[in-house]
Amino acid sequence: MNTPETRPSILIRLRDHSDREAWQQFVQVYRGVIRRVAIRYGLQEADTSDVVQEVLIRISKGIVGFDHDSNQARFRTWLGQVIRSAIIDHHRRRPREQASGLTKVHEQLAQLTDKDDQQAFDQVMSHESRNEIFRWAARRIRGEFTESSWMAFWKTSVEQQSVDAVADQLGRSVGAVYTSRSRIMRRLREEVQRFDESLMPEDSSGESPDER
Amino acid sequence: MNAELHPAAETLLQYLYEDLPSGRAEEIETHLGECRICQNHLESIAAGQDWWQALSGCLSGSTPEQDIAVASEATSASPGELWFVEHQQIQNLLSPTDAPSKIGRLGVYEVVGIVGAGATAVVLKAFDGALNRFVAIKLLRPTLAASPISRKRFAREARAAASIVHENVIEIYGVSEVDGLPYLVMPYVRGESLAKRIEQSWPMSTEAMLHIACQVADGLAAAHDKGLIHRDVKPSNILLGDGIERLKLTDFGLARAVDDLGLTRSGTLAGTPEYMSPEQARGETIDHRTDLFSLGSVLYAMCTGRPPYTSDSCYGVLRRIVEESPRPISELNPDVPNWMRLLVTRLMEKDRDRRMAGASLVAKTLRQCLNHLHDPHQCLPPELLPRRNPTWHRSVIAILLVIVTVSAVIAGMVMWPATIPVQPPRPHPPTVDTESPPVVSAEWDDGVGQILNELDRQLNDLDLGIE
Incomplete structure (x- = not known):
């Protein structure tokens, strides 16, 4: 039986620059998040690595001053702001180079700087981070289960096939299929929470599963 | 459905955590097959509704196979990706510069930017104005510099590496230090590393694999002759030029600088251990043969497109190196010739006494293989012919001996006193001295921004791989 994780989640551990494991895992997840969000907001595929790099540098600097008492949800909001401003900076710096897509860039910029769109951006952010964290967690735990168990989980929950058919x-x-899928789900949840405890709303809002 | 048969919540929880005796667990599994209530109950213990609903959205788009495929890649995330944490510290070491496109000065060099990092060092790209060329500067990572042992070791190993003069070992222009932080200056090599090559254009031809391994063995032989061990032979330390004709082995001995500090506080190893030898993985004393094991692992990776041992964690990799045999090459790439597989096995022997004895022998063997490949009439080295079963061998000799003795006795009895003419042993035909094929020299171009672009592309590729 697994012992409960007593360490704080990855996002909290980032404040310690020497915690390489936390940083490594953070990069594994957030590199993809930043890239996807950047592309969504008009960046060329080739330019995304600049933004990724820029964001990671800003985070490593900014996190030191981050309030120790603040929760992970607030950290994620801050992270979103850093990414947003890095994307804006990128567009501002090189609009001329992308003359053909100039109008589009201006639209994107307008959208990004518009306060009303902040909410839309936050939504994109949380959507993309959730996806990446789930994928990361799935990769991490994959090796703990047999092929057949994993397929049982995957087909019934991700592909949403019926348990009987699978x-x-x-x-x-x-x-056995119910058992596999529940055991894997439990591990997946543990791993996702290890990264960011506040990721799924039921933990922060106290919403019970029965309400749905 | 009989309500009294429902297992208690506590029992279901134990079942979920695989914490029940097998008999009881079987009962529950059977019950679960029929009872809708308990199915729902078990699932809600595992995770709330939100979680179940999120799954298809979060994980779809990647098949489970794809997910497995990227697992090794994701876990081998090198500390190189983390240099940005040290970005500020490095920036502070540089003195201001007037050159607009440079980020600062380090000694006589104008630094263009940070282009990457390994477990031990951060790599800067810089311009040497006096000699009008770009150089790569390897700086001990600021986080490691706190330890004087680490600083001394880095400097010592760098000086030792500078003494190796060989066309397959990267040249070292100089070793110096800034604010107590040692650094070494090397040519700025354009072109990709073997790691990149494997990632992008696997599978490789057998000839290319042999060419590469042969040059690595040559470079190692030159170092071993001077008593230097590389310690960290891996694809990312093998720099290919535009072709594969004159590769450069880099990072000689530098792995040693982190020996003491390799373990971070969270217990993970700083470097990528996939190519380590078992003796290294166990933390034992090592000799030059550790490099031969690693060379075998590199060959394995060229043959199969992936490192021999992967796991979810560094510890897992180390354990597997010590305990397990890698998955047979034939399962992953049936096109690899038998003798090549045998060669990998001979290099990756866990017991170093059973490995091929030295880098020069390995290089010689690889050349023979190349000749064989070009002209199948040329013999393969005897080490790579299938090994005979020693017990079978011994019994055949014994039987032959018996036959010879018995027939000799019989012949003696029959022919005695006639004399048996003795034939002088025939001399062996002279072995053909095989020349290595001419090596086409490739120019090493100091292209601006190449490494940077390369790194960016690598980052992108990694990301694409995860999709």
Whole structure:
């Protein structure tokens, strides 16, 4: 049985620059997040690495001054602001180089700087970070389960096939498929929370599953 | 459905955590097959509704296979990606510059930018105005510089590496220090590393693999002759030019500088251990043969497109290096010739006494293989012919001996006193002295921004791989 994780989540541990593990895992996840968000806001694929680099540098500098009492949700908001401003800076710096897409860049800039769109940006941010964290967690735990268990989990939950059909395909009992998918889900949840405890709303809002 | 059969919440929790005796667990599994209530109950213990609903959105788009495929890549995230944490510290070491496109000065060099980092060092690209050329500067990582041992070691190893003069070992222009932080200056090599090559254009031809391994072995032989061990032979330390004809081995001995500090406070290893030898993984004393194991691992990676040992964690990799055999090459790439697989096995022997004895021998063997590849009439080195089973071998000799003795006795009895003419042993035909194929020299171009672009591309590729 797994011992409960007593260490703070990855996002909290980042304040310590020498915590390489935390930083490594943070980069594994957020490199993808920053890239996706940047592309969504008009960056060329080739330019994203500049923004990724810029954001990571800003975060490593800024995190030192970050309030120790503040929660992870606030950290994520701050992270979003850093990414947003890095994208804006990038567009401002080189609009001329992309003359053909100039109008589009201006539109993107207008959108990014518009306060009303802050909410939309935050949504994109939280959507992309959630996806990346889930993928990261799935990769981490994949090796703990057998191929057949993993397929049972994947097909029933990600691909949303019926448990009966999957049990049939895999030649396993219905009970076994329910078992695999629940055990893997539990591990996945643990791993996601290890990264960011405030990621899923039920933890921060106290919303119970039955309300849905 | 019988309500009294429902397991208690506590029991289901234990079941979820695989904390029940197997008999009881089986009962529950059977019950779960029929009971909708318990199915729902178990799932809600595992995670709330939100979690289940989020899954298809968060994980779809990647198949489970893709997910497995990128796992090794994701976990081998090198500390090189983390240099930005030290960005400010490095910036502080530089003195201001007037040159507009430069970020600062280091000694006589105008630094263009930070282009990457390894476990031990940060790499800067800089311009040497006096000699009108770009150089790469390797600076001990500021986080390691706190330790005087680490500083001394880095400087000592850098000086030792500078003494190796060989076309397959990167030249070292100079060793110096700034604010007590040692650095070494090397040619700025344009072109990709073997790591990049494997990642982008695998599979490789057998000939290319042999060419590369052969030059690495040559470079190692030159170092071993001077009593220097590389300690960190891996694809990212093998710099290919535009072609593969004159590669450069880099980072000689530098891994040693972090020996004491390699373990971070969180217990993870600073470097990528995938190519380490078992003796290194166990933390034992090592000799030149550790490099031969690593060379074997590099060959394995060229053959299969991935390192021999991967795991979710550094510790996992180390454990597997010590305990397990890598997955057979034939399963991953059936096109690799038998003798090549045998060669990898001979280099990756866990017991170093069973490995091929030295880098020059390895280089010689690889050349013979190349000749064989060009002209199948040329013999393969005897080490790479399938090994005979020693017990079988011994019994055949024993039987032959018996036959010879018995027939000799019989012949003696029959022919005695006639004399048996003795044939003088025939001399062996002279072995063909095989020349290595001419090496086409490639120019090493000092292109501006190449490494930077390369790094960026690598970052992007990594990201694309995860998609």
